[in-house]
Amino acid sequence: MSKNITQKIIERHLVSGRMIPGEEISIRIDQTLTQDSTGTMAYLQLEAMNIDRVKTKLSVAYIDHNTLQQGFENADDHKYIQTVASRYGIYFSRPGNGICHQVHLERFGRPGWTLLGSDSHTPTAGGIGMLAIGAGGLDVAVAMAGGPYYLTMPKVCRIWLEGKLQPWVSAKDVILKILSILSVKGGVGKVIEYAGPGLASLTVPERATITNMGAELGATTSIFPSDENTRAFLRAQGREDMWIPLEADPDASYEEELLLDLSEIEPMVAKPHSPDNVESVRETKNVRVDQVAIGSCTNSSYLDLIKAARILKGKTVHPDVSLVIAPGSKQVYTMLSRNGAMADLIDAGARILESACGPCIGMGQAPASDAVSLRTFNRNFYGRSGTASAQVYLVSPEIAAVSALTGRLTDPREYGEPPRVEMPEFFTVNDNGIIPPANNPESVEVVRGPNIKPFPVNSELTDMVEGKVLLKMNDNITTDHIMPSNAKLLPFRSNIPHLANYCLTPVDETFPQRAGESGGGFLVAGHNYGQGSSREHAALVPLYLGIKGVIAKSFARIHRSNLINSGIMPLTFLNEEDYSKIDPEDILIIENAIGQIKAGNRIVVRNQTKGSDIITEMDLSQRLKEVILAGGLLNYTGKREKV
Ligand code: MIC
Ligand code: SF4
Secondary structure: OOOOHHHHHHHHHEEEOOOOOOOEEEEOOOEEEEOHHHHHHHHHHHHOOOOOOOOOOEEEEEOOOOOOOOOHHHHHHHHHHHHHHHHHOOEEEOOOOEOHHHHHHHHOOOOOOEEEEOOOOHHHHHHHOOEEEEOOHHHHHHHHOOOOEEEEOOEEEEEEEEOOOOOOOOHHHHHHHHHHHHOOOOOEOEEEEEEOHHHHHOOHHHHHHHHHHHHHHOEOEEEOOEOHHHHHHHHHOOOHHHOOOEOOOOOOOOOEEEEEEHHHOOOEEEOOOOOOOEEEOOOOOOOEOOEEEEOOOOOOOHHHHHHHHHHHOOOOOOOOOEEEEOOOEHHHHHHHHHOOHHHHHHHHOOEEOOOOOHHHHOOOOOOOOOOEEEEOOOOOOOOOOOOOOOEEEEOOHHHHHHHHHHOEOOOHHHHOOOOOOOOOOOOOOOHHHEEOOOOOHHHOOOOOOOOOOOOOOOOOOOOOEEEEEEEEOOOOOEHHHHOOOOOOOHHHOOOHHHHHHHOOOOOOOOHHHHHHHHOOEEEEEOOOEOEOOOOOHHHHHHHHOOEEEEEEOOEOHHHHHHHHHOOOEEEEEOOHHHHHHOOOOOEEEEOOHHHHHHHOOEEEEEEOOOOEEEEEEOOOOHHHHHHHHHOOHHHHHHHHHHO
């Protein structure tokens, strides 16, 4: 039978289940990655699993998020991760070596393999033909321990690319265009597979920009075939032996299809505060710019930055603009430094940061009050930059560089000839930023600083679940709303009690206090609740605050899994209109919760205040029902081990 790329890779890795969209399957994971802001939790969970060494073919622990080190906390986390990695057989990518997704693409990604990462942008590696999926830290810990990864068999949507990009138009514009068509919910439950004659003109780093922002579509992952361009990239990285050809069979079938003519795409921009609030730069008039930031796992490759350097060479950044640049990896940084492009950037007035996520996750460079910040990043959610009143626009490196010179959002086509840049024949390779694990693990002492606090574990579900509605929210609430991340909070990713004081404060500042006083309760939300990050903290912190269930119109994939893993019930309204039948402060009761869960997928929630019943759905596999009943994945695994 003919297969698409997704089916081919899943079939080769299938552990259980049938490859029918909507059914639960589990797959073997070849590689894992973690980064430091989700990694501490993942490794604490791995330690709790009592294994000796990781069982994957390769696992890498990156340090790229928390690198400001304004106190001891970040550095303590780095030390913990370095020692725990060495102890359990995990490669350690030191701070400064680069952003996990960029480095993984350069040095480790392999076509046809599976990758599970505790970061939502793990699908970046789909640019090299990997099936790369973002998940919560606990799922990644289970994969490191040799367990399969459970997911819903996705639908596969093919995006057929024709034509060739026009001058000044780049991969970022392609994915922004797709976001404008499909929206931030458009990819939920799907893998986006790229095909067609348009592929020939897209290099691996450009493809990776597109797969990276597939996360913003809500997709399970995105993937490109592995072709001659993939081979050229691997050769240039000194890894051609890892290349295999991989493409869909000619008559493979897809659940959905979309046609995109690359030659018709214009320079695009995502306006505040959502990556799908997209229009062409031509239409977005008169936006004065205060800050321009180039970097992040979306657009910080060598190709991206050399373009920016060529545009800025010999010019001066506009006096009203602060231009900040974070190269994606040590490799990119070294190459730009050796060929003089770094000097051109500095000479033009750019402020150069280390290779890390930096401003993308609010670690420094928060814009001024009411400022407009143009960023080559992937998320412009409310408050994420660190300045609530700032207006963040997402653009390509070309638009960013040209606008840094003009001081306003500029269509680069007004600017003249585009810079000519080519994929280098060879990248500079020096893997001394990656420390291999110890040969004698027993001798490694795992170092735990005082910031590493135990994580909360739920208890078994009770038959009567009762609580107040603590917050009623709209559509598209992000994990940046639920558990904000910024320079003040990121150092506390291993300290749930501290983070709890900030939970959902961008929606309602009084929430943590009220949740504490009520001893927990329920949350009510609209569509796509929990979009964005893979951070488990957006479930662990509500668990710590006593949240028992979230009733929403729909959930984002990773967050829903994180809720289940924490033993919090993700309930969806059977009838969306019932959303209006619940108000804040209403008392909700689920009677016979255990019996209802065992009996089927419908859960009746009684609104005691209004005297009415609301029918909700919790459509879970048998295994996930048991996880909820046990009070989360760790309890469930522990219970099974005792059997
Ligand atoms: C993000 O871009 O939001 C992050 C920070 O990389 C997160 C991970 C985290 O919250 O630590 C993600 O995308 O998963
Ligand atoms: Fe880092 Fe930003 Fe990428 Fe998240 S989106 S991994 S914070 S660069």
